[in-house]
Amino acid sequence: MSEDLFEGVKGEDAGDPAVAYGDSTTGNTPKISSFDKLYIVLISLHGLIRGENMELGRDSDTGGQVKYVVELAKALSSSPGVYRVDLLTRQILAPNFDRGYGEPDEMLASTSFKNLKYERGKNSGAHIIRIPFGPKDKHLAKENIWPFIQDFVDSALDHVVRMSKTIGEEIGSGCPVWPAVIHGHYASAGVAATLLSGALNVPMVFTGHFLGKDKLEGLLKQGRQTREQINMTYKIMRRIEAEELSLDASEIVIASTRQEIEEQWNLYDGFEVMLARKLRALVKRGANCYGRYMPRMVIIPPGVEFGHMIHDFDLYGDEDNPSLASEDPSIWFEIMRFFTNPRKPMILAIARPYAEKNITTLVKAFGECHPLRELANLTLIMGNREAISKMNKVSAAVLTSVLTLIDEYDLYGQVAYPKHHKHSEVPDIYRLAARTKGAFVNVAYFEQFGVTLIEAAMHGLPVIATKNGAPVEIHQVLDNGLLVDPHDQHSIADALYKMLSEKQFWSRCRENGLKNIHQFSWPEHCKNYLSRILTLGPRHPAFGNKEDQKVPVNCRKCIIVIAVDSVSKEDLVQIIRNSIEATRTGTLSGSTGFVLSTSLTIAEIRSLIKYTGMLPTDFDAFICNSGSDIYYPSQSSDVPSNSRVTFALDNNYRSHIEYRWGGEGLRKYLVKWASSVVERKGRTEKQIIFEDSEHSSTYCLAFRVVNPNHLPPLKELQKLMRIQSLRCHALYNHGATRLSVIPIHASRSQALRYLSIRWGIELPDAVVIVGETGDSDYEELFGGLHKTIILKGGFNTPANRIHTVRRYPLQDVVALDSSNIIGIEGFSSGDIRSAMQQLGIPTQ
Numbered sequence: 001m002s003e004d005l006f007e008g009v010k011g012e013d014a015g016d017p018a019v020a021y022g023d024s025t026t027g028n029t030p031k032i033s034s035f036d037k038l039y040i041v042l043i044s045l046h047g048l049i050r051g052e053n054m055e056l057g058r059d060s061d062t063g064g065q066v067k068y069v070v071e072l073a074k075a076l077s078s079s080p081g082v083y084r085v086d087l088l089t090r091q092i093l094a095p096n097f098d099r100g101y102g103e104p105d106e107m108l109a110s111t112s113f114k115n116l117k118y119e120r121g122k123n124s125g126a127h128i129i130r131i132p133f134g135p136k137d138k139h140l141a142k143e144n145i146w147p148f149i150q151d152f153v154d155s156a157l158d159h160v161v162r163m164s165k166t167i168g169e170e171i172g173s174g175c176p177v178w179p180a181v182i183h184g185h186y187a188s189a190g191v192a193a194t195l196l197s198g199a200l201n202v203p204m205v206f207t208g209h210f211l212g213k214d215k216l217e218g219l220l221k222q223g224r225q226t227r228e229q230i231n232m233t234y235k236i237m238r239r240i241e242a243e244e245l246s247l248d249a250s251e252i253v254i255a256s257t258r259q260e261i262e263e264q265w266n267l268y269d270g271f272e273v274m275l276a277r278k279l280r281a282l283v284k285r286g287a288n289c290y291g292r293y294m295p296r297m298v299i300i301p302p303g304v305e306f307g308h309m310i311h312d313f314d315l316y317g318d319e320d321n322p323s324l325a326s327e328d329p330s331i332w333f334e335i336m337r338f339f340t341n342p343r344k345p346m347i348l349a350i351a352r353p354y355a356e357k358n359i360t361t362l363v364k365a366f367g368e369c370h371p372l373r374e375l376a377n378l379t380l381i382m383g384n385r386e387a388i389s390k391m392n393k394v395s396a397a398v399l400t401s402v403l404t405l406i407d408e409y410d411l412y413g414q415v416a417y418p419k420h421h422k423h424s425e426v427p428d429i430y431r432l433a434a435r436t437k438g439a440f441v442n443v444a445y446f447e448q449f450g451v452t453l454i455e456a457a458m459h460g461l462p463v464i465a466t467k468n469g470a471p472v473e474i475h476q477v478l479d480n481g482l483l484v485d486p487h488d489q490h491s492i493a494d495a496l497y498k499m500l501s502e503k504q505f506w507s508r509c510r511e512n513g514l515k516n517i518h519q520f521s522w523p524e525h526c527k528n529y530l531s532r533i534l535t536l537g538p539r540h541p542a543f544g545n546k547e548d549q550k551v552p553v554n555c556r557k558c559i560i561v562i563a564v565d566s567v568s569k570e571d572l573v574q575i576i577r578n579s580i581e582a583t584r585t586g587t588l589s590g591s592t593g594f595v596l597s598t599s600l601t602i603a604e605i606r607s608l609i610k611y612t613g614m615l616p617t618d619f620d621a622f623i624c625n626s627g628s629d630i631y632y633p634s635q636s637s638d639v640p641s642n643s644r645v646t647f648a649l650d651n652n653y654r655s656h657i658e659y660r661w662g663g664e665g666l667r668k669y670l671v672k673w674a675s676s677v678v679e680r681k682g683r684t685e686k687q688i689i690f691e692d693s694e695h696s697s698t699y700c701l702a703f704r705v706v707n708p709n710h711l712p713p714l715k716e717l718q719k720l721m722r723i724q725s726l727r728c729h730a731l732y733n734h735g736a737t738r739l740s741v742i743p744i745h746a747s748r749s750q751a752l753r754y755l756s757i758r759w760g761i762e763l764p765d766a767v768v769i770v771g772e773t774g775d776s777d778y779e780e781l782f783g784g785l786h787k788t789i790i791l792k793g794g795f796n797t798p799a800n801r802i803h804t805v806r807r808y809p810l811q812d813v814v815a816l817d818s819s820n821i822i823g824i825e826g827f828s829s830g831d832i833r834s835a836m837q838q839l840g841i842p843t844q
Contacts, residue, residue: 057383
């Protein structure tokens, strides 16, 4: 199929980056000024995020990304055409943390751009929206957020729906103003953005920041930890899968440099530079890609605020008299007190104390180069700390190594390492280094963004930077310093000495940086950002009208979702009967609705319901084909009868999940793949997977499995499809005797979110009943704000290989100790009723 797809794609497009990455705004790009109602949602789940006095460096998660997303939110909200920006993050109510991190809504002060004439309503502007999820009284590191992401998604979905309607009432003539884009930052937010984007059918954008595969390779090269130890510490496999999923769902991926695309994203199954080039060439020619899709890779360097631009006296003041005056910033005194001779040029490094930041090599370079020590002082801004003993082990180890080296080289009076600084004082620190005719240095082993390099240039500081990562392309624009090998301490020392000893070279670097810095401004960043957002195809939610729902949902106070996959047909029938009996005994008639959620087709469901002796209209909806279809039953006459029931397909839901569906092209690829999966006995090969047209539908491709023992692991099939740029979900169900392939945004959990919005039912009022095992997607049914009842006991089909091949443990997906999850032995109506009462669901 690959040969057929790419036949005729020649090399004439090979040098065209717009074709290679989709980074092109040529053609009929809408003017930003012609749009005045954009609602943009940003997501960044970890770290301590607030608008003012950011505690950068307080912990390993509060660094450049926090600063970046806050400034991006401010800058976008100040751009022409943007009405509101929400930065969604985690609410933190933990002791010893500022109460501001617990405020549900913080309005951010807008960045002042020129020529911004815009009428604002009371709900406009940039806001930090803090969503409660996870332990209420605990701050979570990014590695520990994974099990709670679905809780965040449910609450965030509620906020976005309400806000879209509110903005619509304010400026949209009563029609909801849905997000123009949902933008996830980092892998965990990528998962959240994927689910929100799918639930609302709006475009998704992703920024990876620091990618998991690159981190994994770097850590393995260091040789200090095994792959298993790395995974245990960093949850690295969960992170990599999240990044792959983000590639599947994103329309645009924003990178800071070409190197990030070609050397980092190119490591992933879901992106390959040459394949991207071929697909873009086909799109450019209007050819059929047979369902294959590659997200557009867009290079937009990070922006900086120009509110703290250097003053003339910082550059042209008395070079021989940089002494302090009483009106100078207090942080200057805090730094200068370390130095025996504060008149020397200052080498400034701002980095958190992590091994990858390579601070110890910088100290060695300084300590072992006596001419450099005679010429300059060294200032290390390594976050904030109370005591090394209270820091995490990684940071404590690095800081201890730095202090040991200072002692070993006897650098007292030559190195400053203050314990505290405020975020608002960072510009003053740059200014001090510029006043002393110093230089900024960043010798990280790899630098993803390099915002500090841009900030240094903005304050008139030449830079010495690592040659690995973003600094290479920043240097091409600014031409304000030297690039060095971060592993070579002698080249670091030589570069610093050259910069500080050759005054003309220093001046030329400083002037180049100031002349070219405008290319990294936030207005420029936002202009590039919005020009690409506005080229995305229109995608909007479609929830339909209550009049066409064909089910009496207005009076529903609770929804019971039966999603048990791991039992026999007879036991499933009894579970259905007992669930209905448990909730309808002693309750107000009609206050509880029922949904059957399954991998069965609608024909199989009709047969099952008939077997129970019940009516399809006992249910409000059927989620079938593993979440790729929703049907509503209705009675066509006043006389209850199975033969008089009709089933209405929800076409609005289909419009939500059809995004990037491969259709016939995907089917052909899967048929070809299935023919290659064989069972070998000696010289004999026997095919074990066959197309199953009877159980397929428009958005579910089904395959029959003859021998599940010879099925390839699900992750291998998912990898194959990603390599082919086919964006979909593969599921093993029916005890691994059936394979179903459905759209990337289709799932049983997403179908429940869709129904909750369409019916206006709060997810905490929904109960999902599952088995102890199930189809390969059953794990997704646990997480979220709904209640979950797990039916335990020997009636469950034993777990098979489909649940033992995941790349990460179940605990990295689901918080099994959640108060929303309860397990019971058996499935009698009394057992189910008791479980519901424990979960706070009224049954009488």
